[in-house]
Amino acid sequence: MVEFNGVPIYQWDPWPEPLVTKSQLSKAGYQPGPLRAVVRYSKSSTGDGFLHLFSPDEGIRRKPPTEKQLAAQAKRKAGELNARTCTRCGAVQYFKRDLRGGLCECCWLEVKTADDRHEAAEWAKQVLAEGCVILDMETTGLYDAEPVEIAVLDYTGAVLFNSRVKPLRLGRMVEPDPDTGVAAVDIHGIRPEDLENAPTFGEIYPALYEALHGKHVVIYHKAFDLPLLRVTRKEWGCAPFKSKESSCVMEMYAQFCGDWSDYWGSYRWQPLPGGDHSALGDARATLDLLKEMAARLIQAE
Template identity: 30%
Template sequence: MLKYAVVDIETTGGFASGNGITEISILIHDGSNVIDRFETLINPQQDIPVYIQTLTGISDEMVSSAPLFEEVAPRIYELLNDKIFVAHNVNFDFSFVRHQLAQSGFVLQSKKLCTVRMSRKIIPGLPSYSLGKLCASLGIPLNDRHRAGGDAAATALLLRLLLEKDAGGAIPLSLLKTSKEQVLPPNLSKDNIDALPDQPGVYYFKDQKGKIIYVGKAVNIKKRVCSHFSGNKINQQRQDFLKEIYAVDFTICGTELMALILEASEIQKHWPEKNRALKRFEQKYALYDFEDQKGYIRLGIDKYKKNSNALYTFNSLLSGQSMLRGMITEHTLCEKLCFIQKNRSACTAHDTGNCHGACFGLEDPVAYNSRVNEAILHLKSALPSFALIDSGRNEEEKSCLWVEEGKFHGMGYISFHSDITDIENLKSCIVPYTSNDYILNMVLSYAESHPQQRIDILKSMHF
């Protein structure tokens, strides 16, 4: 006969590695009745925050003379070993108890059963599955709320009710070794996980209101999503993250490269609060041109502005100025008109013959502008323009990535039977994406290592 260990704990905080247990209650349940019980306050050897004292009623004074966890660890392990570990949001309680047992020399490897998840599955459609509101909806008495004994007693009654109502066998199925039910976040449906594809793409974790809180890319969407839940990290960041996940959405991509590009674009679009690395990436500087009041075309490096007509973009001011200095030298441009020098009436290059005097009106704007335009054309001609043809999302299509004049313009899909030498046809399938150095460098690197998939685009072809 299966035996269940219904557990509830009170703690000093939300994650096991930095907090302690202040109270624990364990009720051994045979599926119908409680047949054994253990309950005690525990000295966590750290202060209990005031807001937790207010919530639970457990003060520093109350636990000062209580046993340390290591003193009761043998009894706790004896009760839990070979039982099914049951709790409301089981991964929270289990992470604390397993961590504390491990520090006392015991390895807990129990099967787990989450009464939040099972309640959602067996009794769907309730307004809330928090322990207090769930008990109120089901008529289960709940005394001493936020104390281990009271919450454990209510959870034991809930367990019995779930076992009685489980006509579909959800509980036995969740306990099978092949089931991943109990490693999932408490608010995420297993059906949602089962619907995920084994293909490359981008996945989206969403909160209770449907807001995207995390975007990730994957070679295998289902495998990557499940990996978020199978780790052993017990820090607060992970605990908070898992509690906020209510749904997973996805977009299938033809290749891993397309998934990387879509991930970067979606992070910049949605700014999910749980993403960090790519959120910090922003294009910082760009090369611009404009005509001044005297008719001279000016080149200059300035901060990048979205939707601006930049000639080229840079991650740093230094790299932008370095390229501009190269253009000045190669095409005999004026450093002052290119904003490299700002404090003189004439640039120093004029003294050495490397400037024809546009900085103080000696050179005609038409003659000077012709060299500026030549420099811009030379820059554009040196920038790569090509399409990358690769696998599609299925056997009936191919993917296409489009780069023109050193900018990533977008990507899309074409029929497998299309003529890939038909540039106009390729271009018609492209969905535009904002280019930045992060995306462009990924595409250029891939094109360099896969030259057989690259189709060069004529410079006369403009997007």
């Protein structure tokens, strides 16, 4: 038999009786005595493992816990349980890390969406109260695009600017998008021949500048429209306008709707309700949406 420092080393089978493991002794209320044997076993990832065996007759009886120790143990267990318990609904989670700010996933999402919806409604009410202008554009596509129709409304619904625009690259409108396979003309219905006599961007820009300069500009999908407007302005050599502020209604409306995506860690974007794919129609739909969001806050108050 193989030995190490006078202690026999066994294979897993047969197990030498009546030797037991440290865990078995501990469950019975004993501390282990001298080491009496070692069992070698195979660990696929790290090679051999060794299990220490002891005689149950040589185990040292542990003293029973005192009342103070029992109270401390109960307090610790209660604390561990409390740390895994949702403070709102009382649901106990398997791990403490499953809680967000002390809330289970369902309560966290319910509280977050309610707070965010209120915040979005407050934002809409403030934007309308302070005054803003709503900008919308129809374009030749999604990539390397140019505006073909631009509209600007103020917060009362008055039309500050509304015009079609003849782009430099008219043919882009009828080219299918490489991702969707749909051409811009199939969405907004503006055809190249409809723009033959329309003014160019350089011609309409002075009036557009007056409508936007120094204003709080709100847009449904700001991340698309503003960069496109900037690129077009530079292409035509026009001076930049300086808006007081710019905001994206699409992002705030997504927050207002509360359709949360765990995958993206944000709210899912929503299509513009009531839009008709004309610049003026979509600008009016955006204004109506702002009023609807603000009205929810007024009703709640």
